[in-house]
Amino acid sequence: MSTTEQRVAIVTGGARGIGAATAVRLAAEGRAVAVLDLDESACADVVEKITAAGGRALAVGCDVSDTEQVEAAVARVAEELGAPTVLVNNAGVLRDNLLFKMSDSDWDTVMNVHLRGAFLMSRACQKHMVDAGFGRIVNLSSSSALGNRGQVNYAAAKAGLQGFTKTLAKELGKFGITANAVAPGFIVTEMTAATAARVGMDFEDFQKAAASQIPVQRVGRPEDIANAIAFFTGEEAGFVSGQVMYVAGGPLN
Known part of the structure; x- marks a missing residue:
C-alpha cells in the first residue's frame, strides 16, 4: 500500500468459495477484512486463517437484503476495524429453474440477495468512502449475465449488477471512489456443485465437460477471481472504473 493507513475491506458472502478466497487475498494485500455472511459462525475459519x-x-453475521442488518453490520465494522473503504459485493444464492417452473420466491430471493444486497451494502459504505476521499467497490457479476438456461433470475440479477456498477462509477467517481465488476466463468465452488446436481451430473464429469469448452482447458478456482478483485481494489487502480472483467479462461463467444 502507498499509504500508512490500513484500508478496511468488507467481503460479503465471505465464509466460503470466492468470498473466502477474496477475504484471504485482501488480507494478504494489507487490508483489515470484515468477513460478512448470513451465519457469523461460518466465517470463523476464514477469520482464523487471516489472523494466523x-x-x-x-x-x-448479516442478511444483506435486510436494511437494518446492513446498517448495523457496517456500523460495527467501522467501530471495531475502522471505516470501510473497500467493499466486495459477493453474497449470492441460486434458485435455478426453468421459467415455467420458477416460483415468485425463487425470483425474489435471488433478486434480494444479489441486487438489493449490493445496493444496501454500497449505500451504507459509500458515506465512509466519501469521507475518506477513497473507495473501491467490486460487484460480482457472472458469465450467466449473458444468458443461461434455467437461470432467468440469476442471469437477470447478474446483468443488473453490471448496470449498477457502471452507474456507481459515474455517481461516485468525483469522490475518489471506483466501481467495477468481475464476472466469473466456471469456478469450482459449492454453487457450481449444486448446479451439477440440478442437471443430474457427477461433479467431476461436470467440471471435465466445462473445461473442454474453455480455451485454457481448465476450470477456474476461487483464487482466480480473488486475483482480479485484488487488482480492482488496489491503490494503483484509481483510473479504472465502470469496467466489467470476465474471468472465464477465454472469450465466451
Whole structure:
C-alpha cells in the first residue's frame, strides 16, 4: 500500500468459495477484512486463517437484503476495524429453474440477495468512502449475465449488477471512489456443485465437460477471481472504473 493507513475491506458472502478466497487475498494485500455472511459462525475459519497469518479480521453475521442488518453490520465494522473503504459485493444464492417452473420466491430471493444486497451494502459504505476521499467497490457479476438456461433470475440479477456498477462509477467517481465488476466463468465452488446436481451430473464429469469448452482447458478456482478483485481494489487502480472483467479462461463467444 502507498499509504500508512490500513484500508478496511468488507467481503460479503465471505465464509466460503470466492468470498473466502477474496477475504484471504485482501488480507494478504494489507487490508483489515470484515468477513460478512448470513451465519457469523461460518466465517470463523476464514477469520482464523487471516489472523494466523498476522492479519486483522472480523466475522460479522448479516442478511444483506435486510436494511437494518446492513446498517448495523457496517456500523460495527467501522467501530471495531475502522471505516470501510473497500467493499466486495459477493453474497449470492441460486434458485435455478426453468421459467415455467420458477416460483415468485425463487425470483425474489435471488433478486434480494444479489441486487438489493449490493445496493444496501454500497449505500451504507459509500458515506465512509466519501469521507475518506477513497473507495473501491467490486460487484460480482457472472458469465450467466449473458444468458443461461434455467437461470432467468440469476442471469437477470447478474446483468443488473453490471448496470449498477457502471452507474456507481459515474455517481461516485468525483469522490475518489471506483466501481467495477468481475464476472466469473466456471469456478469450482459449492454453487457450481449444486448446479451439477440440478442437471443430474457427477461433479467431476461436470467440471471435465466445462473445461473442454474453455480455451485454457481448465476450470477456474476461487483464487482466480480473488486475483482480479485484488487488482480492482488496489491503490494503483484509481483510473479504472465502470469496467466489467470476465474471468472465464477465454472469450465466451
